[in-house]
Amino acid sequence: MAAPSQLLIVDDDPELRHFLSGELAAEGYGVETARTGQEALTRIRAGGLELVLLDWTLPDFSGLEVCRRMRASGITTPVLMLTARDAVSERVEALDAGADDYLTKPFSIEELLARVRARLRRNGAADADASELLSFADLTVHTAAREVRRNGREIQLTVREYDLLLQLLRQPNRVQERLALLEAVWGSPFIGDDNLLDVYIRYLRRKLEQPGEAKLIHTVRGVGFMLKEGTSAGSSS
Numbered sequence: 001m002a003a004p005s006q007l008l009i010v011d012d013d014p015e016l017r018h019f020l021s022g023e024l025a026a027e028g029y030g031v032e033t034a035r036t037g038q039e040a041l042t043r044i045r046a047g048g049l050e051l052v053l054l055d056w057t058l059p060d061f062s063g064l065e066v067c068r069r070m071r072a073s074g075i076t077t078p079v080l081m082l083t084a085r086d087a088v089s090e091r092v093e094a095l096d097a098g099a100d101d102y103l104t105k106p107f108s109i110e111e112l113l114a115r116v117r118a119r120l121r122r123n124g125a126a127d128a129d130a131s132e133l134l135s136f137a138d139l140t141v142h143t144a145a146r147e148v149r150r151n152g153r154e155i156q157l158t159v160r161e162y163d164l165l166l167q168l169l170r171q172p173n174r175v176q177e178r179l180a181l182l183e184a185v186w187g188s189p190f191i192g193d194d195n196l197l198d199v200y201i202r203y204l205r206r207k208l209e210q211p212g213e214a215k216l217i218h219t220v221r222g223v224g225f226m227l228k229e230g231t232s233a234g235s236s237s
Contacts, residue, residue: 005120006030006048010040010063011055011082020053023109024116037061041069049077051119053112056083056094064097071098076146076159078119082107088195095199100160101186102196111191118187122163136172137229139208139216141165155207160185164200165208168217168227177224201225 007029011017014035021031032049034040037058044052044066054063067079081099083090084106091102103115132143139150146162148155157165167184168176182190182197205217215230 004028004030005050006032007116008032008034008040008043008049008052010034010037010052010058010066012036012057012059013055020112023113027113027116029116035059037063037066040066044070044075044077045073051116052077052079053116054079054081054099056081056085063099064094067094067098071158078122078159080115080119091193091196092199095160095196095203098158100158101192103192114189114191115187118191121187122185134166134169136169136227137214137216139169141169150208150210151213157204157207161200161203161207164197165204168225172227175220175223175226181224 007024009017009020009024009031010033011020012035017033017035021033024031032043034043035058037060040052040054040058043049054066056063058066063081063083067081070077070079078100079098080101080103081094082103082105083094084104086104094102101115101119103112132141134141134143139148141148143166148157148162148165163185164181167181178194178197179190182194185200186192186196201217201219205215208216216227218226218228218230220226
Protein backbone atom coordinates (compact mmCIF):
# COMPACT_ATOMS: atom_id res chain seq x y z
CA MET A 1 0.00 0.00 0.00
CA ALA A 2 1.31 3.44 -0.94
CA ALA A 3 2.24 5.79 1.87
CA PRO A 4 -0.26 8.63 2.41
CA SER A 5 0.51 12.07 1.03
CA GLN A 6 2.19 14.13 3.74
CA LEU A 7 0.77 17.60 4.38
CA LEU A 8 1.86 20.42 6.70
CA ILE A 9 -0.66 22.85 8.21
CA VAL A 10 0.88 26.15 9.34
CA ASP A 11 -1.44 28.34 11.43
CA ASP A 12 -1.25 29.96 14.86
CA ASP A 13 -4.94 29.28 15.58
CA PRO A 14 -5.02 26.02 17.60
CA GLU A 15 -8.72 25.40 16.93
CA LEU A 16 -8.27 25.74 13.16
CA ARG A 17 -5.16 23.53 13.21
CA HIS A 18 -7.05 20.87 15.14
CA PHE A 19 -10.09 21.05 12.84
CA LEU A 20 -8.10 20.92 9.60
CA SER A 21 -5.86 18.14 10.92
CA GLY A 22 -8.89 16.02 11.76
CA GLU A 23 -10.61 16.59 8.43
CA LEU A 24 -7.48 15.91 6.36
CA ALA A 25 -6.53 12.86 8.41
CA ALA A 26 -10.05 11.51 7.90
CA GLU A 27 -9.42 11.77 4.14
CA GLY A 28 -6.37 9.55 4.52
CA TYR A 29 -3.61 12.15 4.45
CA GLY A 30 -0.61 12.23 6.75
CA VAL A 31 -0.83 15.53 8.61
CA GLU A 32 1.70 17.57 10.57
CA THR A 33 1.27 21.04 12.03
CA ALA A 34 3.34 24.10 12.82
CA ARG A 35 2.44 27.27 14.71
CA THR A 36 5.13 29.69 13.53
CA GLY A 37 7.03 30.48 10.37
CA GLN A 38 10.27 29.20 11.85
CA GLU A 39 8.72 25.90 12.90
CA ALA A 40 7.31 25.58 9.39
CA LEU A 41 10.63 26.25 7.65
CA THR A 42 12.45 23.75 9.86
CA ARG A 43 9.94 21.04 8.93
CA ILE A 44 9.78 22.00 5.24
CA ARG A 45 13.58 21.90 4.91
CA ALA A 46 13.59 18.35 6.29
CA GLY A 47 11.74 17.27 3.14
CA GLY A 48 9.10 14.64 2.48
CA LEU A 49 6.12 16.99 2.22
CA GLU A 50 3.78 17.09 -0.76
CA LEU A 51 1.79 20.20 0.17
CA VAL A 52 1.96 23.07 2.68
CA LEU A 53 -1.25 24.78 3.84
CA LEU A 54 0.09 28.13 4.99
CA ASP A 55 -1.61 30.97 6.85
CA TRP A 56 -0.62 34.49 5.81
CA THR A 57 -0.40 35.87 9.37
CA LEU A 58 1.94 34.10 11.81
CA PRO A 59 3.43 35.15 15.18
CA ASP A 60 7.05 35.58 14.01
CA PHE A 61 6.98 36.39 10.30
CA SER A 62 4.40 36.18 7.56
CA GLY A 63 3.44 33.28 5.37
CA LEU A 64 4.70 35.38 2.48
CA GLU A 65 8.17 35.37 4.03
CA VAL A 66 7.98 31.60 4.51
CA CYS A 67 7.23 31.28 0.78
CA ARG A 68 10.05 33.62 -0.19
CA ARG A 69 12.58 31.74 1.93
CA MET A 70 11.42 28.38 0.55
CA ARG A 71 11.76 29.47 -3.06
CA ALA A 72 15.07 31.25 -2.44
CA SER A 73 16.40 27.94 -1.08
CA GLY A 74 15.21 26.06 -4.16
CA ILE A 75 12.40 24.26 -2.30
CA THR A 76 9.55 23.62 -4.75
CA THR A 77 7.02 22.03 -2.38
CA PRO A 78 3.60 23.41 -3.41
CA VAL A 79 1.99 25.99 -1.11
CA LEU A 80 -1.70 26.71 -0.65
CA MET A 81 -2.02 30.10 1.07
CA LEU A 82 -4.89 30.47 3.57
CA THR A 83 -5.86 34.02 4.46
CA ALA A 84 -8.70 36.41 5.21
CA ARG A 85 -7.18 38.91 2.73
CA ASP A 86 -9.04 38.91 -0.56
CA ALA A 87 -7.90 41.98 -2.51
CA VAL A 88 -6.56 41.24 -5.98
CA SER A 89 -3.29 43.03 -5.12
CA GLU A 90 -2.82 40.73 -2.12
CA ARG A 91 -3.47 37.62 -4.21
CA VAL A 92 -0.83 38.78 -6.65
CA GLU A 93 1.54 39.46 -3.76
CA ALA A 94 1.08 35.90 -2.50
CA LEU A 95 1.72 34.46 -5.97
CA ASP A 96 4.76 36.67 -6.40
CA ALA A 97 6.13 35.33 -3.12
CA GLY A 98 5.91 31.78 -4.47
CA ALA A 99 2.49 30.50 -3.38
CA ASP A 100 0.87 28.09 -5.85
CA ASP A 101 -2.74 28.70 -4.89
CA TYR A 102 -4.80 30.97 -2.66
CA LEU A 103 -7.89 30.24 -0.56
CA THR A 104 -9.75 33.02 1.22
CA LYS A 105 -11.10 32.56 4.76
CA PRO A 106 -13.78 31.69 5.63
CA PHE A 107 -13.82 28.70 3.30
CA SER A 108 -15.78 25.46 3.23
CA ILE A 109 -13.96 22.27 4.09
CA GLU A 110 -15.27 20.82 0.80
CA GLU A 111 -13.51 23.54 -1.17
CA LEU A 112 -10.28 23.06 0.78
CA LEU A 113 -10.34 19.31 0.18
CA ALA A 114 -10.98 19.86 -3.52
CA ARG A 115 -7.99 22.21 -3.74
CA VAL A 116 -5.79 19.69 -1.93
CA ARG A 117 -6.87 16.86 -4.24
CA ALA A 118 -6.28 19.00 -7.32
CA ARG A 119 -2.80 20.00 -6.20
CA LEU A 120 -1.79 16.44 -5.36
CA ARG A 121 -3.02 15.27 -8.77
CA ARG A 122 -0.72 17.86 -10.32
CA ASN A 123 2.14 16.50 -8.22
CA GLY A 124 1.47 13.02 -9.59
CA ALA A 125 1.38 14.28 -13.17
CA ALA A 126 4.71 16.01 -12.63
CA ASP A 127 6.23 12.77 -11.35
CA ALA A 128 5.04 10.97 -14.48
CA ASP A 129 6.94 13.51 -16.58
CA ALA A 130 10.22 12.81 -14.82
CA SER A 131 12.37 11.84 -17.80
CA GLU A 132 11.26 13.90 -20.80
CA LEU A 133 13.13 16.36 -22.99
CA LEU A 134 10.78 18.88 -24.56
CA SER A 135 11.71 21.62 -26.99
CA PHE A 136 10.12 24.29 -29.15
CA ALA A 137 12.02 26.87 -31.21
CA ASP A 138 14.92 27.94 -28.95
CA LEU A 139 13.20 26.78 -25.73
CA THR A 140 14.08 23.49 -24.03
CA VAL A 141 12.79 21.78 -20.90
CA HIS A 142 14.56 18.85 -19.22
CA THR A 143 11.82 17.49 -16.98
CA ALA A 144 14.08 15.17 -14.95
CA ALA A 145 15.99 18.21 -13.66
CA ARG A 146 13.08 20.66 -14.10
CA GLU A 147 15.55 22.74 -16.10
CA VAL A 148 14.22 25.39 -18.48
CA ARG A 149 16.49 27.15 -20.98
CA ARG A 150 16.05 29.61 -23.81
CA ASN A 151 18.93 30.55 -26.07
CA GLY A 152 21.17 28.78 -23.56
CA ARG A 153 20.16 30.93 -20.58
CA GLU A 154 18.61 29.13 -17.62
CA ILE A 155 15.17 30.32 -16.54
CA GLN A 156 14.01 29.87 -12.95
CA LEU A 157 10.29 29.08 -12.68
CA THR A 158 7.98 28.48 -9.74
CA VAL A 159 6.16 25.14 -9.56
CA ARG A 160 2.97 26.55 -11.06
CA GLU A 161 4.77 28.53 -13.77
CA TYR A 162 6.55 25.33 -14.73
CA ASP A 163 3.29 23.34 -14.85
CA LEU A 164 1.69 25.96 -17.09
CA LEU A 165 4.67 26.07 -19.44
CA LEU A 166 4.63 22.27 -19.79
CA GLN A 167 0.95 22.34 -20.68
CA LEU A 168 1.56 24.94 -23.39
CA LEU A 169 4.67 23.14 -24.61
CA ARG A 170 2.86 19.83 -25.07
CA GLN A 171 0.53 21.36 -27.64
CA PRO A 172 2.46 24.05 -29.54
CA ASN A 173 0.86 25.97 -32.40
CA ARG A 174 -2.56 25.08 -31.04
CA VAL A 175 -4.97 27.32 -29.13
CA GLN A 176 -5.66 26.02 -25.63
CA GLU A 177 -8.86 27.28 -24.06
CA ARG A 178 -8.76 29.05 -20.72
CA LEU A 179 -10.78 26.42 -18.86
CA ALA A 180 -8.70 23.59 -20.31
CA LEU A 181 -5.51 25.27 -19.10
CA LEU A 182 -6.98 26.00 -15.68
CA GLU A 183 -8.11 22.40 -15.21
CA ALA A 184 -4.85 20.95 -16.53
CA VAL A 185 -2.69 23.10 -14.25
CA TRP A 186 -4.88 23.78 -11.21
CA GLY A 187 -6.94 20.57 -11.24
CA SER A 188 -10.28 19.42 -12.58
CA PRO A 189 -12.86 20.63 -11.88
CA PHE A 190 -11.22 24.03 -11.52
CA ILE A 191 -12.24 25.83 -8.34
CA GLY A 192 -11.14 29.40 -7.76
CA ASP A 193 -10.45 32.70 -9.47
CA ASP A 194 -9.72 32.25 -13.18
CA ASN A 195 -7.67 35.48 -13.15
CA LEU A 196 -4.86 33.30 -11.76
CA LEU A 197 -4.27 32.13 -15.33
CA ASP A 198 -3.68 35.69 -16.56
CA VAL A 199 -1.30 36.35 -13.66
CA TYR A 200 0.79 33.28 -14.46
CA ILE A 201 0.80 33.93 -18.21
CA ARG A 202 2.18 37.38 -17.41
CA TYR A 203 4.86 35.87 -15.17
CA LEU A 204 5.88 33.39 -17.86
CA ARG A 205 6.12 36.06 -20.53
CA ARG A 206 8.27 38.21 -18.29
CA LYS A 207 10.71 35.35 -17.76
CA LEU A 208 10.69 33.73 -21.19
CA GLU A 209 10.54 36.70 -23.52
CA GLN A 210 13.52 39.00 -23.16
CA PRO A 211 13.85 42.13 -25.33
CA GLY A 212 14.77 41.16 -28.86
CA GLU A 213 13.58 37.56 -28.51
CA ALA A 214 10.65 36.21 -30.49
CA LYS A 215 7.35 36.06 -28.65
CA LEU A 216 6.35 32.55 -27.65
CA ILE A 217 3.10 32.91 -25.69
CA HIS A 218 0.24 34.45 -27.66
CA THR A 219 -3.22 35.51 -26.54
CA VAL A 220 -6.21 34.42 -28.61
CA ARG A 221 -8.77 36.89 -27.34
CA GLY A 222 -11.95 35.40 -25.97
CA VAL A 223 -10.55 31.86 -26.25
CA GLY A 224 -7.22 31.27 -24.52
CA PHE A 225 -3.50 31.08 -25.25
CA MET A 226 -1.10 29.29 -27.54
CA LEU A 227 2.62 28.65 -27.82
CA LYS A 228 4.01 29.64 -31.20
CA GLU A 229 7.05 31.42 -32.49
CA GLY A 230 6.30 35.02 -33.42
CA THR A 231 7.78 38.46 -33.70
CA SER A 232 10.01 40.10 -31.08
CA ALA A 233 8.71 40.38 -27.53
CA GLY A 234 8.33 44.11 -27.85
CA SER A 235 5.56 43.87 -30.46
CA SER A 236 1.86 43.56 -29.72
CA SER A 237 -0.25 40.38 -29.90
